[in-house]
Structures are given as C-alpha cells and as structure tokens.
Amino acid sequence: MAADWESRAKAKRDAVLNLIPAEWRLKDIPSREEQKDVTGSYIQQFLTEPEVEITETDAVGLADKIAAGKWSxxxxTKAFCHRAALAHQLVNCLHEIFFEAAILSAQALDDYYAQHKKTIGPLHGVPVSLKDQFHVRGVETTMGYVGWIGTFEGVPNDPRRASFESEMVRELRNLGAVLYCKTSVPHTLMSGETVNNIIGYTWNPKNRYLAAGGSSGGEGALIGLKGSPGGFGTDIGGSIRIPAAFNGLYGIRPTSGRLPYEGMANSMDGQNSILSVVGPLATSARTLRLLTRSVLSQQPWLYDPLVVDMPWRDAEEQAIYEIIKSTSSKGRLSFGVLKTDGTVNPQPPVQRAIAMVAEALEKAGHKVIEWKPPSHRRIVDVVIKTWIYDGGKDVHGAFALSGEPISLQIKSSYGDKPKEEYTASQIAATNIAKRKIQKEYMDYWNSTAEETGTGRPVDGVICALAPYPAARPEKYDYYGYSLWVNGLDYTSVVVPVTTADKSLDQYAEGYVPISDLDKKTFEAYDAEIYDGAHVSLQIVGRKFTEEKMLAIAEYVGGLLGK
Amino acid sequence: MAADWESRAKAKRDAVLNLIPAEWRLKDIPSREEQKDVTGSYIQQFLTEPEVEITETDAVGLADKIAAGKWSxxxxTKAFCHRAALAHQLVNCLHEIFFEAAILSAQALDDYYAQHKKTIGPLHGVPVSLKDQFHVRGVETTMGYVGWIGTFEGVPNDPRRASFESEMVRELRNLGAVLYCKTSVPHTLMSGETVNNIIGYTWNPKNRYLAAGGSSGGEGALIGLKGSPGGFGTDIGGSIRIPAAFNGLYGIRPTSGRLPYEGMANSMDGQNSILSVVGPLATSARTLRLLTRSVLSQQPWLYDPLVVDMPWRDAEEQAIYEIIKSTSSKGRLSFGVLKTDGTVNPQPPVQRAIAMVAEALEKAGHKVIEWKPPSHRRIVDVVIKTWIYDGGKDVHGAFALSGEPISLQIKSSYGDKPKEEYTASQIAATNIAKRKIQKEYMDYWNSTAEETGTGRPVDGVICALAPYPAARPEKYDYYGYSLWVNGLDYTSVVVPVTTADKSLDQYAEGYVPISDLDKKTFEAYDAEIYDGAHVSLQIVGRKFTEEKMLAIAEYVGGLLGK
Incomplete structure (x- = not known):
C-alpha cells in the first residue's frame, strides 16, 4: 500500500493532469532516447499553424498585436494554454493549471477592448506564467511540498487558501496580464534542479538528459518550450538565472527591493541577510524590459514595504543607447571578463561562450578587460551560511508535515534532520562579513575606471552562470558562479549565447582539475550528452542597474544574433 | 585609589579639555541653579561681536558668505571652535577636539579659493560637527566607552586607530566641509540621554535640569548652543530626532540606505533587522537640505554597499512647492495628526504643540485628519526585540574591556550581564512580524486617500517625538513615539514648535493615567522645571521621502515663525 504522502502526491499530480482538456492530451510521450529535444518542430506538430505563430511571438509582439486588434x-490565451499543456506532458513543468479562469479573464479583456477601443494596460492579453510561490485565487500553492497540498503554506483550514493573492499578482492583473498556470519548483526551492514528490523531475526540453534548472525550473522549461512568452521566477542563489541559462532564455535577477515579493510563499521566510528576489524570464530581452517596466509602473513601493521608491528610469537605458551610437573612444562600453573563479573552471562549452562574447564585444569596438576581483570564495561562503541559519528547521518542518522523503539534491544541503541554529551573534558576524566583501568588491569595481579608457568603471561583467551548459541530474555540485551575485546583490541578466557542440567542446588533453569540485565538474562533462544543449552567460551590473543591464543584454544578444 | 577605568577616563576627559586654548577656558561655570539657560545672551558674553554674527548664521548663510568672499x-572655523569650546565647558558635549587640524584645513580651503576664485564644493568652509561614531584621522573614537580609549573600536594596536576615516568623512571633505570636533554619546548609544564614564552627562543648554537627549546628545547640545551650524548624528530609535527635539533644532532621520553609514563605529553591528541611519541636525531646515543634498551629490551608493542609487530628486520637493502655491482643493497638503499612541499621552507642552501645528496647518488651508493607525505597540515590540537579539553580548563585552560601571539608563535595557541570545528562527519570526506590520501600516496610509480630499493619501503625520519636551535625567521611560518610525523605516523630520510655559501647560485636574508608563510620564512632569524648555514635534513621511519631508518641514517651520 502506498504511503499516505504518496497517495496525496499522486492525487495532486493526477488532478493537475486532468485539468488538461482531453483533446490536448498526448497519447505517447517518447522517451528521451527516442526524442532528446522536444522543442521546435517536435512540439509544433501538435499545434495548429495559428497557434504556432502566436506562441512563437514574444510578449512585446503579442501586446502589440492585441493592442492593434489583430489578435484577441x-x-x-488559448494558444498558450494548449502549448503549456503539451509542455507539461513532455517535461513536467506545471504545478497548477487554471486555463478556464484564464480564458474568462481574457474574454473580459477583449470585452473591455471592444467597448473602450483601448487596452487596459501594457500587458493587455499577454499570458504570464508564475512560479509556484505566487498565490493566485482559485488555486493553491504547494511549492512542491506534499504537506502543503490542501493548505495555505502548510496551515490547514486557513481562509487564505485559494483566495489570497500575492501583491505582484494584483499588479499583473491591473496591467492586463492573463494568468493561466503556475510552474514547478524543487521542494524547499534550494536547488538548481527542479524535483519534488508531486510532479517528479522537470526536464530540460532542449535536451531531456539534462536538468531544466531550478528553482524556477518550471518557468525555464515552459518558456523554453514556448508554452509561455514570459513569466516570473525568484532568485536567492541563481534560481531565475539558472533555468534561464539552461533553457536558452533571457532572465534578470534584479537587485533586492526593486520588484515586489510581498505576499509570496517562500522557504526560510524572515532570513534577511540575503533576500530572494523576484524577476522575469522570457524568450527576448525586450520582454524582460516590458515586464519589469510594467510592474514598476504600478508603484510597487506603495504596496510592498521592501520595495524601494524607484520608478523605471528611461535615462539610464538611454545613456547606454547613446554610448552604443557614439563613435568617440568614450563612446564604447567596457566589460570585465571572468574566465574562471579559481575554484571551478567552466566546462568547455561555457568557456567557448565566454570567448565568443568577449570577441564579439571587441569586434564591435568595446573594451574588454580581465576581471580580477576580490575572492568569490569568500562571498560564496557568506551566502551559504545564510541558507543554514536555522539549521534546516523550516524546510524539515515542511517535509515533516507529510512524512515525504527529501530529495538527494536537498539532502546535500540540509541533511536528514535539523541541525543547530545560528545565534544572533553569528548572524551579525555574517552580516558584517557580507558588508565587508561588498565594500571591497565595489572598491575594486570603481578601480577599473583606470583600465577601461572610457572614463568609467566597467559597465558589466561577463561571467558563467554555472560551470555547466545545463546540469546533469544529481550532478549540480557547484553554485559559485551564480551565488556571488546574490552575495553582492548585483543586477544580473542571463543572455543565451550558443549551443554545445561535441566537435568543439572538449577539455584539453591531460586536463588537471584545480580542485575537488573542479574534478567533479570535469567528470560530469560528457560531450556526447551535452551536444546541442543551450549555453548561456550572465552579464552582471552593479546594484539597481536594471535599466542599464537590460539595454546591454539586448545589445549583446543582438551582437550574437540572438 | 581610583580604579584603573576611572583614571583612564579622567585622563581622557582632561586631555580633551586641555585641547581648549587657555584664552577660551571659562573660570567659573555657574551651577544650574544659578544659570538654568546658557544659550543666547549667556554664551554670547564670552564671544566677540563678529564671532556672534558668524556663529548665529546658519550653514546655508555661511556657505553663501564664504563663497562670496565675505568671510574666510x-x-x-575659529569662531565655531571658540563657541564649541565654550559649549563643552558648559554642558559636556564633546568627545574629541581637533581645532588645529580644522584651522589648517580651513586655511587650505581659503588658499584654494584665493587661487581658483571658486569654492571646492557646496560646503566650502562650513564647519560640520560629527557624533563620536565617525572615524576621523588624527583622533580616536571612544563612543563613550572607557575600554575604547587608545584603541580602534576596542581593538588595541590596530593600525586604523586615528588614521582610518569613515566614508562620509571622505565625502564631507570632498564637499569642502571643515571638521573640528566629535560630539558626545551615551555609552552603547542605546539611550535618549547622553551619559558615559568619560565626559559624564550632557546637559540641555536651554534648561540644564533636562537632558540634551541622545544618543546624538552632544550634537543636540552643541548645535543648540550654536557651537556648530549643523552636524551628523545617527538614529536607531530616535537618536537624531530626540536631541534635535530637545534642543529646538531641525533634524532628519532618513530612510535606511539613503545616506552612507559605511566605516562608522556602532553598537551591535551586524544586526540588520532595523538599521541605524545617519542624518543631519541643524538650526534650520534649509541646512538639513544643504547637507543631505551635498552628501548625495557624492554618489555614496558607489562607496557604501548599503546605500541605494537615489540622487537628490528636485522634482519631489518641487511638487510640494507647487502644491503650496496652488489654490485649488487639490492644491493643499494633508496631514494625519496623532494626539496619543494609546500607551502614553504626551505631556501638556507637547499636546499643546500638536494642537498649535494642526491649527496652523488648517488656518493655512491644509487638511488635517485624525491618525488612526495600526497598533504602534506592535511596532515598538518588534523594534525592542531587535535591540536584544544578542542578549547584550556586544555591549557588555565593551564594558568588560575596562571594567567600567554601566549607567542606569543602559542597565534598564541590558541588565548587569548578557542574557540568552535569539536564535535564527526567532530573528526570522521578528523580521516577518516587522514586515507584516509595515505592510498593514502602508495599507492604512494608502487608505487615507479617501479622507483627505486631495486625491492623495496624507502627505505626512504630525506626531510627538517623545512624550516630554525634554526628558529629565533618569526619567526617560518611554520611547514609543520615536521607535515606531524606526520600525517602519519612515523618513521623519523634527520641527521646533514652541517652548514650555508653566502658566499654560498643566495636566487637567484629576487626570487619570492610561497605563503604568503614562503614570510615570505624568509624575515626571513638573511645570516649573520644564518652563522655557524647547517643545518640538516630528513630521513623518513614507520611506525615501527625504526631499518631500524637508520641503514640508521648512514650510511648517515657516508657518510657526521658526
């Protein structure tokens, strides 16, 4: 007989599947051996031509077409619901489906448009997917925990269940967005892979031997399959950027306090040394811009006490456009390039991507310097401490609600049971260590004004987001490349660069690993398995540089032909 | 024989006094019975006429005169050094004196001006006093701890002693400010009175039966005596606003992250649930504006990782000027007025001040509504928890360095020895409680748009800063009126309103206290003692409204004839 948690998980899993209309159900799901890549023509075969056209249009294009009355x-909404339903069946990327409510709200928008001859807001009719930390009325939030099924964040009989909405949900509705699904996460959220006991493992649609990434893995997989034109994830250690990178998408980790997190479910809520932040992932940089700018137009600082009073600043992006257009020596951008953090070298496809971007920038007349920052290891040590302040009390408490087993990915951080908690003094010492390294880093960044020839310090840092193009299951062993950004609270945008190529991407013969972790990373590489996988990088900016970094990301993407 | 700490304290106290030139030493310091008020004509008698004229000019006027070449x-600098030296002898307000270095830097500024025919920056030649948390080269920082004498923040033989400078000191020097003294604080900083074993008690110059306030009490007393045109204090529970209010000054507590705290000494550093913030106190609102705006012109967000990228926003103050000039119904401001927080009623002079301000605003055509916010007590409970996260480990450790006794004012919060520390989970729960009450409060604030008739929520809240005009020694029992602002991280400006008047300010006959704390407050009132004391209020704005609240404070001060 199945354990209680198993039957509850299965019931939930089946209930989600059963919300997919019969005509959208796939009869046979091919194995990964039969069909490694389910993107592109593979998924298109199940869609009509108009559905393909709609779903392969980015959010900016969708908003334009709807505003022009060309599409309703x-x-x-129906086209994206259909494609999302297919995506879920192929790679397990959804936790909640509410297509009916979505179509009703789309109809209301169409009615508004018919009556007023104008849109309700900049996202009028644009489907937006949400990571399963957002509370949306009509559905629940499990965050991958079996013990949260039927509850509000684990609390039974709480009236907020399926009725309370997170602040950003309210804002997205005001803007005209259509909400239709919530996407999968690893239980606890604390992994770069997406796995839980409800929906299982979320696979990378481009290469189903690989992880979709995490913790916003459902977002990454769904958008990667174009089952959504853009959606929101969260990031405390890479959780927006990892799935964006692994799925060949754009994704931004804003500085904390820029976008509203108010009223979202979370793990270890109240840990405030390093905050999780919310931000968009999408198929185009301009979609990230549209979503970010639109949310800021709602003045989230009046509704979320942690948001800073900082509207979208046109002047900041304009400054980048001017530099790019200009022809003087100061009329160029400059970048630091980090080839390795000294602990783990990126795998060959990622190294090649770094070289490609540096070369493209230099060719376009920009300045590239070697990035020689203060120790990333020290930053990473601080970040990891903040994850275990409570010794795992919060996450083990959530597992204990149902007695479900803990995935291997989470056990590696939190063990089998709670450990001793940090004391106030230990937390204070960690906060001081964080501030000190942040200060050192900003001083280093300032100092690069001497090297760039532009009169300014570097405009961004080109860096791996993970040592892998995408992690292989249970082989995501090193987070240093994403974590340093969280430790510094910098703005970072992921940009897709290329795909892995087994004929090009090989470790040098006789490669000698530089650490145990590097050895693991070296051993986890398999050119055959990785062949064709997305390879992406991040471009990191200073705090609160969202406008600037999005302009740069769009420009760099353009240079790369993305 | 004196204990070791006593002789070390005396040596330091004498060393500071001995830095005052002989010709500026006072032979007889009158007792408070002989001379209650040492401001105005009393202190003027020791100054030349030009010295009086200079020192009674505010910082904006000084900057103008110096920029015009009228004063060097x-x-x-010499005039303020002289007046500061007198102030210290009268009320014990200085921890460090560096007049010689100040005169040298003033000379360098004069030389620059002579050579370039322009100023070096907006504060060219303006003396600025600093609370003894700022590190300034050439002098030490004791923060009132005997155990810190001869050390760097308690660490012996640290090369940073008397050489390291806090970030804001660097910025003030860039701006042309002249630094000449550091002002007294209560040891630990955690009191609204200023007392320590080095300089003793800092008295209120307007009424030497009363406290100068704290923890920036030396600033309050010094500026109150016009021994400084403006200076910087810090505020984690009222420490800028209390001494500003008690001394009839303007003072602003900005939102955390607006001004740079980097590289300053502090108590319980690393506690990051509620941060201490730095901000100016001065004799005029326009001086607060000058100092704040000048520091922001230095782009502190490039040098302090905790500062938000937010320059001075002219448009925010302009909007207030426009409203004030306008004559439409939306062309008025609106204010919430909090007469009592329900735990302690303000003493009669403070109640009268609240009525005066409300009346002046209404008379000028503005809207005043009763402020009925979510429970201030809940906010205050959260704030007080953050002070004892480490159970007093940090502050007791600092006392233990010398074996000095703990003042009564500090013992009431921290006891005789360290208590148990908070765990990570308890801290997280406190952070969540803080965020929830912040959210409730902002929702309430938004809701007042229904009541104001301006189409906007209230522009500010008029509120007592303490239940007292100024506290009597060892009778500062209730901090609720300042703390709620720290709990919400709101911007608040103190505005001087009136002086206590024994003929007007009496509790109603048969007054029944509303709580034990109110009973203490009632019993601490003595119309005779308080007669003539400054009475001030705070005008509280939302987060990051420094420009707006300074414009409002200047306007309200003008309405009151201040």
Missing part, C-alpha cells in the same frame, strides 16, 4: 486575448 | 573659512 482569448485566442492568444 | 578660517575666521568662520
């Missing part, structure tokens, strides 16, 4: 919100 | 930086 309902037809757009 | 050296003569301005």
């Amino acid at each position: 919100a309902v037809e757009v | 930086a050296v003569e301005v």
